[in-house]
Amino acid sequence: MNTKPLIVGLGNEFLGDDGVGIAAARELKADNTVDADVVDCNLSGVSLLDVLSGYGKVIFVDAIRTKEFAPGTIVELDISNFRSIPSDSPHHTGLPELVNLSKRLGIDFPNEIVVIAVEVEDYFTIGANLSESAKRAIGPLLDKVKLHLQLWKGDNDFD
Numbered sequence: 001m002n003t004k005p006l007i008v009g010l011g012n013e014f015l016g017d018d019g020v021g022i023a024a025a026r027e028l029k030a031d032n033t034v035d036a037d038v039v040d041c042n043l044s045g046v047s048l049l050d051v052l053s054g055y056g057k058v059i060f061v062d063a064i065r066t067k068e069f070a071p072g073t074i075v076e077l078d079i080s081n082f083r084s085i086p087s088d089s090p091h092h093t094g095l096p097e098l099v100n101l102s103k104r105l106g107i108d109f110p111n112e113i114v115v116i117a118v119e120v121e122d123y124f125t126i127g128a129n130l131s132e133s134a135k136r137a138i139g140p141l142l143d144k145v146k147l148h149l150q151l152w153k154g155d156n157d158f159d
Contacts, residue, residue, distance in 0.1 A: 001108055002037070005057040005152055007145060008048075009040040016128035017071075017120030021062040023130060024141050031142075036149055045093040049107060052098070057152055058110040059145055063134070064117035072133035074140050077115040112152075116144050 009025020011018045025040035036059075041051060052058055064075055082095045093101070095113065102109035118137040122128060 002055045004055075005036045005059065005149060006052065006055040006110070007034075007036050007038045007059045007061060008051060009038070010042075010044075010060055010062040011123075012042050014126060016122040016125045017118070017131050017134040018063050018123035020118045020120060020130060020134045020138065020141070021060070024061045024138050024145070027138065027142060028145065034146065034149065035153065046098070046101070048098060049102060049109075052110055053102075054108045055110050057112040058114070059148055060113070060115045060117075061141060061145060062115060062117045063120040063123050065120055065123060069119040070133075071119055071121040071131065072137040073119040074137060074144055075117045075119055076144065077117065079113050081115075114148055116141060116148070 007025060007028055009021040009023070009028070011021040013019035013022045022040045022042070025038055028034050028036075028038045029040070037055075039051060041048070043051065066075070069075060079095055079099065095115075099109060099113075101107075118134055118141055120134055121131045
């Protein structure tokens with residue numbers, strides 16, 4: 001099991017605000033004070049098993065569109081916030097399905113999963129840049145990620 005936590009910035013930088021997780025991950029990579037492995041990732045579904053395998057703790061950084069919050073709001077979720085949604089495609093496998101699949105296959109999978117997301121305006125427009133609300137949210141998003149890393153470091157147990 002990897003002793004460092006993993007930060008995964010998810011999204012597609014060519015779909016407007018959907019790229020906020022990628023942008024945040026790139027800033028975290030450039031920050032040499034972050035004691036974690038950081039990847040920016042446009043994968044989804046079962047493809048994430050390879051990225052997550054061997055880590056004990058993971059923070060996903062992503063865009064979310066609930067329409068329950070103002071754009072730019074930071075939303076923190078854990079695995080209990082996700083419901084299982086059956087799908088015919090491995091590309092649409094969600095977190096609950098990944099957890100169950102990893103157990104069934106005997107794959108080392110994170111036992112602590114946190115999702116820190118930004119409520120976004122537009123994650124559909126091809127070629128769009130990040131909205132102003134998404135850009136402004138990156139700083140607070142990074143602060144929230146670093147806070148989790150500090151809390152985990154205080155645990156002295158990354159596995």
